[in-house]
Amino acid sequence: MKLVIGGFSQGKLEYVLNRNQDKDCVVLDGKLRCDEDLRGKTVIVSRLHGWIRERLADGGCPEKEIMEFAEKYPECILICDEIGNGIVPADAFERAYRERTGRILIMLAESAKEVVRVICGIGQKIK
Amino acid sequence: MLILIMGGSGSGKSAYAEEYICSVSGGRKKYYLATMQVFDEETRAKAEKHRRARSGKGFFTIEQPVSVCKTPEEMKGNAALLECMSNLTANEMFSGKAPKSYEAVAEKIVGDIESLNRELEVLVVVTNNVFEDGISYDDDTVSYIKALGSVNRRLAAMADQVIEVVAGIPVTVKEKG
Numbered sequence: 001m002k003l004v005i006g007g008f009s010q011g012k013l014e015y016v017l018n019r020n021q022d023k024d025c026v027v028l029d030g031k032l033r034c035d036e037d038l039r040g041k042t043v044i045v046s047r048l049h050g051w052i053r054e055r056l057a058d059g060g061c062p063e064k065e066i067m068e069f070a071e072k073y074p075e076c077i078l079i080c081d082e083i084g085n086g087i088v089p090a091d092a093f094e095r096a097y098r099e100r101t102g103r104i105l106i107m108l109a110e111s112a113k114e115v116v117r118v119i120c121g122i123g124q125k126i127k
Numbered sequence: 128m129l130i131l132i133m134g135g136s137g138s139g140k141s142a143y144a145e146e147y148i149c150s151v152s153g154g155r156k157k158y159y160l161a162t163m164q165v166f167d168e169e170t171r172a173k174a175e176k177h178r179r180a181r182s183g184k185g186f187f188t189i190e191q192p193v194s195v196c197k198t199p200e201e202m203k204g205n206a207a208l209l210e211c212m213s214n215l216t217a218n219e220m221f222s223g224k225a226p227k228s229y230e231a232v233a234e235k236i237v238g239d240i241e242s243l244n245r246e247l248e249v250l251v252v253v254t255n256n257v258f259e260d261g262i263s264y265d266d267d268t269v270s271y272i273k274a275l276g277s278v279n280r281r282l283a284a285m286a287d288q289v290i291e292v293v294a295g296i297p298v299t300v301k302e303k304g
Contacts, residue, residue, distance in 0.1 A: 005294060007259060082293075084135030086260025087268060088213070092169075095136075102137015106295035117293055126296045 001070045003112040004079045004123070005105060011121035012079045013046045020044075020077070030054075032069050043073045048080035052101050056093070063104055070111065080105060082117075129244050130251045131286040131301075133279065139295035140253055141177060144208055147290075148251045149184055152206035155248055159186040160195060160207055162214040177210075192218045196239040203246050212236070212254035212282075216275045226267055229274035236274075237281045244285075254279050256291070 006012050017025065023042040028034055030050035045051070048066070055062040070076060084102045089095050109115045115127035130147065134140030148157060159181060165171050178188070186208070189198065195209060209215075220232045244250045257272060264272070283289045289301035 003294070008261075082135065082259075084137050085256040085258065086135070086262065087257050087264065087272065088136060098136040100137065102135065102139070102294075106137070106139045109294035109296055115294060115296060117298075124298075126293060126298055 001074060001108070001112050002077045002114045002116070003105070003108050004077060004116045004118060005082050006118035007082050007085075010118045012081075012118045013044070015116070015118050015121060015123050016044055016077055016079060032065065038073065043076040044079065045069075045076065046079045048078050049083055049101055052080075052104060053097055056097055056100065062100070063107065066104060066108065067111075070108070078108060078112075080108075128249050129240075129282070129286045130249075131254060131279075131282050131289045132251060132292060133254045133256050133289070133300075134292035135256045135259075138256075138292045140255075140292040141210060142180060143290075143292045143295070143297055144210065144251050144253045145181060145184060145186075148206055148208045148249065152249055156202075156205040157184070157186050158198075158202050158205060158207040159188045160191045160198065160209040161188055162192055162195070162209070162211060162218060164192050164214070164218065193222060194239060195236075196242040198243065198246070204248050206249035206251075207243070207247050208251045208253070209240070209243070210253040212252065212275060212278055213257060216271060216278060220271055220274060221267075226270065229270045229277065232274040233277035233281065236278050237285075240282065241285070252282060252286075254282070 004012050004016055020042055025042045025044055026036060026038060027044045027046055030047040032045060032051060052062045084098050109127060112127065114125065116123040116125050132140055132144045163170060163174060165174050215236060216232060219235055220226050257275060283301060286301060288303040291298045291300050
C-alpha cells in the first residue's frame with residue numbers, strides 16, 4: 001500500500017495517475033466499494049477523508065475497515081487530504097473528524113511501503 | 128539547545144516530541160511543562176491520554192498554563208518538553224478580562240521561552256500548524272492566529288532545529304545547525 005497526502009487541490013490524484021500510466025488503474029472516489037472486478041487492477045482510493053467523514057457520521061469504524069481494505073488490496077494507493085492544519089473547531093464532530101483522520105493517517109503511514117506528500121503538484125517522498 | 132516540533136491535529140507531534148527528548152536528554156531529568164487547562168470531560172480525557180503516553184518514560188509533570196518562565200529552580204541544567212504553543216497562546220491571550228494584542232502576547236511568550244531556554248540544557252517546544260484551513264475567522268481568532276504565527280516564526284529563528292511531523296513522520300524544516 002502507498003499513501004499520498006496533501007492539502008486540498010494540490011494535484012494528488014493527477015500525481016498518482018501520471019506515475020501509473022502503464023497500469024490498469026481504477027479510481028474509487030471517496031469510497032472503498034465498487035461493482036467492478038478489481039482483480040489485476042491498480043486500485044486507487046481518492047478523497048479518503050470524505051469516506052472517513054461519512055463512516056464517522058454513520059457511527060462506523062473507519063480504522064478497522066481501511067486496514068482490512070489495505071490487506072485485501074496490498075498494491076492499492078490511498079489518497080487523503082491533510083485536514084489537520086487549522087484552528088481546532090468548536091464543533092465536537094468536526095474535532096473528532098480531524099483527530100481520527102490524523103490518527104488513521106499515522107496508522108496507514110506506518111504500514112505503507114511509501115508515503116508521499118504532494119504540494120503544488122510536486123510529490124515529496126517522506127517515507 | 129532549542130528544538131521546535133510542529134504538526135497539525137492528530138499528526139503524532141506529541142509522541143514524536145517525547146521520543147525525541149528521550150533520545151537527547153542523556154542522564155538529565157526530564158520535565159513536562161503542560162499548558163492545557165483542564166475544564167471539561169474532553170480536556171480531561173486528552174490530558175489523561177497524554178499522561179498515559181508519558182508514563183514510564185520518567186517525566187516530571189508541571190502544570191504551567193501561563194508564564195512558562197516561572198518554573199522551579201530544580202529544572203536548571205535539565206531537559207524539558209513544553210507542550211503546546213496553541214494552548215499557551217490562547218491562555219496568555221484570553222485569560223484576562225479582554226483579549227490582549229497579538230503583538231503583546233507573542234512578545235511575552237517568546238521572552239518567557241528565551242529565559243526558560245537559558246536555564247535548560249535541552250528545551251523541546253511543541254507547536255501547532257493552524258494556518259492552512261482557508262477559513263475566514265472573526266477578529267479575535269485572526270488575532271490569535273497571528274500571535275501563534277509570530278511565536279512560531281520567532282521560535283523557529285531561535286531554534287537549533289525545526290521538525291514538522293506529518294502522519295507520524297518527521298520532516299526536517301530547519302537543519303540542525
